[in-house]
Amino acid sequence: MTDTSQTKSNNIILLVIVAALGYFVDIYDLVIFSIVRIQSFRDLGIPEEEMRLKGEYVLNMQMGGLLLGGVLWGIIGDKYGRIKVLFGSILLYSLANIANGFAQEIHSYAIIRLIAGIGLAGELGAGITLVSESMAKEKRGYGTMMVAGIGVLGAIAAFYVSEHFSWREAYFVGGAMGLLLLALRAGTFESAMFRHTAEQKIEKGNLKMLFTSKERLLRYLYCLLIGLPIWFVVGIFVTQAPEFGLALGATTVLSAGKGIMYTYIGISLGDIVAGLIAQLTRSRKLTVFMFQIMIIASSVLYLSSTGITETEFHWLAFLMGLSVGYWATFVTISSEQFGTNLRATVTTTAPNFVRGALIPSTLLFEYFVHKYSIITAGYIMIFLLTAIAMFALSQLKESFNKDLNYLEK
Numbered sequence: 001m002t003d004t005s006q007t008k009s010n011n012i013i014l015l016v017i018v019a020a021l022g023y024f025v026d027i028y029d030l031v032i033f034s035i036v037r038i039q040s041f042r043d044l045g046i047p048e049e050e051m052r053l054k055g056e057y058v059l060n061m062q063m064g065g066l067l068l069g070g071v072l073w074g075i076i077g078d079k080y081g082r083i084k085v086l087f088g089s090i091l092l093y094s095l096a097n098i099a100n101g102f103a104q105e106i107h108s109y110a111i112i113r114l115i116a117g118i119g120l121a122g123e124l125g126a127g128i129t130l131v132s133e134s135m136a137k138e139k140r141g142y143g144t145m146m147v148a149g150i151g152v153l154g155a156i157a158a159f160y161v162s163e164h165f166s167w168r169e170a171y172f173v174g175g176a177m178g179l180l181l182l183a184l185r186a187g188t189f190e191s192a193m194f195r196h197t198a199e200q201k202i203e204k205g206n207l208k209m210l211f212t213s214k215e216r217l218l219r220y221l222y223c224l225l226i227g228l229p230i231w232f233v234v235g236i237f238v239t240q241a242p243e244f245g246l247a248l249g250a251t252t253v254l255s256a257g258k259g260i261m262y263t264y265i266g267i268s269l270g271d272i273v274a275g276l277i278a279q280l281t282r283s284r285k286l287t288v289f290m291f292q293i294m295i296i297a298s299s300v301l302y303l304s305s306t307g308i309t310e311t312e313f314h315w316l317a318f319l320m321g322l323s324v325g326y327w328a329t330f331v332t333i334s335s336e337q338f339g340t341n342l343r344a345t346v347t348t349t350a351p352n353f354v355r356g357a358l359i360p361s362t363l364l365f366e367y368f369v370h371k372y373s374i375i376t377a378g379y380i381m382i383f384l385l386t387a388i389a390m391f392a393l394s395q396l397k398e399s400f401n402k403d404l405n406y407l408e409k
Contacts, residue, residue: 019127023151065117070352073122077344093119094178125348145275148328155264225392270325
């Protein structure tokens, strides 16, 4: 191996490590509210009977921030570079999480989560875009697999920090980790594909391009729809574990914090398994289809677990996490479906629009809860969302081994 190729290889390894650590901090900050929801609400004086709906309010504010940030950072990524997004987004959400530690009432809490959401929106899309554009097409699946597989372990760190520190200190830790990571990013490099595109006088990061072609718009919508079940499982089934446990006649109050931890252990393993299956079968579409079947199976097990024990819940949380562990594959598919001048916009907006889709999903879920029950509403929503995901998946072209060095005209 020549010195040049060795240097390039080392740079790519550094890039994958930095992207993975960034996603680690991103996930920590993304799930910390779900973990400390009960503890922080009690400290702020929120009545027990209002905690579920107030929790949805704060979580939806965070998801709204992800929607706004997805558009903002996506456009910046295509117009000015992926590296600028990696620096700007982590600075914003780190400072916001530190501010969250000083919240004194529910509305300021929610507004700061909105700001944090805007910052959190840029991390994964920019990282996956950089890795996808910098690695050989035959191996880029391994790179994105490692970013997600290592990154989602941030949820486990969030749980353990919340167990040993107060909820305010847990937010301070998240902010501090993000600021420390900024120093590690000094050695990262911009992708050659973007540098080449930046020199050309073409449309870059123009969101309107998604709407000027029916085929391109549908391609984008299908990318979004295949990820719908992921955040419903995490944001509703696991985050509202205490309420689901009550409806199932649980032997003890189910801990959302522990549920999040076990779910993300499953997601981490799932991202690695999904990446390996895609590499072995040379098909990302087949991989995602298999995981949709797993979502149905694990969700039905959860919703039918009358008299569920704490141990059973932990196993089911792990299984549900494993089943939605195609997150990195979903983001990689989105990245591979579009040209270099629109790739960061799509790769950044897609996961955040999917996260933001939890808002209408929550509203529809609440409608069914009031009409039927929380368990029946869970059944209806998970079957509906997986059916939509499977249809969308059938409409996308296989993107494994696709050459990404092209432009959207």
